Amino acid sequence: MSGFVNYNNISIRLCVLGDGGVGKTSVTIQFVSNNFLNCYDPTIEDLYRKQYVIDDQVYMLDILDTAGQDELTPIRNHWIRSCESFILVYSITSRSSFDQIQFYRDLIVSLLDRDNVPIMMIGNKSDLEYERIVTYQEGKDLANRLGMSFMEVSAKNRSIIEEVFNETVRNSKKIGQKSKKGKSIGNKKSIIKKFNQKVNNTFNSIFRMI
Ligand SMILES: Nc1nc2c(ncn2[C@@H]2O[C@H](COP(=O)(O)OP(=O)(O)OP(=O)(O)O)[C@@H](O)[C@H]2O)c(=O)[nH]1
Ligand SMILES: [Mg+2]
Numbered sequence: 625m626s627g628f629v630n631y632n633n634i635s636i637r638l639c640v641l642g643d644g645g646v647g648k649t650s651v652t653i654q655f656v657s658n659n660f661l662n663c664y665d666p667t668i669e670d671l672y673r674k675q676y677v678i679d680d681q682v683y684m685l686d687i688l689d690t691a692g693q694d695e696l697t698p699i700r701n702h703w704i705r706s707c708e709s710f711i712l713v714y715s716i717t718s719r720s721s722f723d724q725i726q727f728y729r730d731l732i733v734s735l736l737d738r739d740n741v742p743i744m745m746i747g748n749k750s751d752l753e754y755e756r757i758v759t760y761q762e763g764k765d766l767a768n769r770l771g772m773s774f775m776e777v778s779a780k781n782r783s784i785i786e787e788v789f790n791e792t793v794r795n796s797k798k799i800g801q802k803s804k805k806g807k808s809i810g811n812k813k814s815i816i817k818k819f820n821q822k823v824n825n826t827f828n829s830i831f832r833m834i
Contacts, residue, residue, distance in 0.1 A: 628680060629681070629682060630680060630681045630682065631682050632682070633675070633682050633683065634681060634682070634683050634684070634797070635683070635684045635686065636684070636685050636686070636708065636709055636793060636796050637686045637688070637706065637709065638685055638687045638688065638708075638709045638710070638711065639690060639703055639704060639710050639711070640652055640687060640688065640689050641703075641704075641710060641711070641712055641728050642692055642712055642713035642714055642721060642725075642728065643714065643715075643718070643720065643724050644692030645664060645715070645718075645721075646713045646714055646715040646718065646721045647713060647749060648667070648689055648713050649665075649667050649670070650748070650779035650780070651711070651713060651748060651777065651779045651785060651788070653672075653779075654782050655786070655788075656672045656687065658782065660780050660782070666692075666693050667691050667692070669688070669689070669691060669699075669703070670688075671686060671687070671688055672685075672689065673687070674687065676789070678793055678794070685789070688703055688707060690703050700731075704731065705735055708741075708742075708796065708800075709741075709743075709792055709793075709795070709796040710732055710741065710742070710743045710744070711743075711744045712725050712728050712743060712744070712746070712772070713745075713746050713748050714747055714758065715749045716747045716748070716750055716752065716756050716757065716758045716763075716776065717749050717756060718758075719757050719758060722747075722758045725745060725770075726770065729743060729745075729772065740799055742792065742796045742798075742799050743770075743773075744772060744773045744775070744788060745763070745766070745772045745773070745774050746774070746776070747760070747763045747774075747777070748776075748777055748779055749778060749779075750778045750781075750783060750784075751778040751780050751783070760776055763776065773791050775787060775788055775791070
């Protein structure tokens with residue numbers, strides 16, 4: 625840490641995916657506004673924006689909170705293509721939500737057509753230890769096998785939520801730097817601008833479809 629903050633925003637488009645009811649919205653809202661709602665209101669699609677400083681750098685995070693309900697799967701591919709970084713969520717109380725993780729991961733890799741996509745897998749609802757069905761070790765093993773980062777969290781208790789987003793941003797930056805290696809800073813700015821234009825177009829077409 626240098627102590628000097630770089631205020632030139634770096635934008636990151638983040639997509640939160642996982643089965644219905646695992647806590648995607650709860651994790652996102654805890655991170656964005658330090659709130660937890662006990663009620664369940666299935667998401668259609670929500671976009672959250674948060675400015676965020678980590679490692680002396682200001683980031684603008686656009687977080688796309690997606691629907692886990694089956695009726696909305698046709699639009700899922702658009703969501704995935706419009707983002708560059710991903711958080712895959714399952715609930716430690718639901719075996720079926722854990723079993724779906726590989727499906728989401730494979731879908732991301734095939735739609736983005738590259739395998740160095742920053743993906744964080746999280747096991748949510750860690751406060752419900754007495755209802756646990758998926759062990760920590762199972763989560764760790766799957767994440768290792770698929771090359772993803774892994775944490776268990778509780779949106780309810782705000783446990784490890786900040787860490788998830790820190791790690792996601794750091795991984796995005798690391799992978800971004802690797803793929804842009806050798807390009808000049810001036811080049812980097814125009815690439816980001818072009819990328820943002822592309823993503824905005826995709827987002828607009830998603831909103832038109834809903
Ligand atoms: N105990 C506990 N309950 C949680 C936690 N996270 C979410 N919940 C509850 O689980 C239910 C579903 O949470 P949501 O965040 O709406 O789940 P979702 O994944 O966004 O669901 P969809 O939008 O339908 O895909 C709600 O009743 C939440 O209060 C958690 O960490 N612990
Ligand atoms: Mg939701």
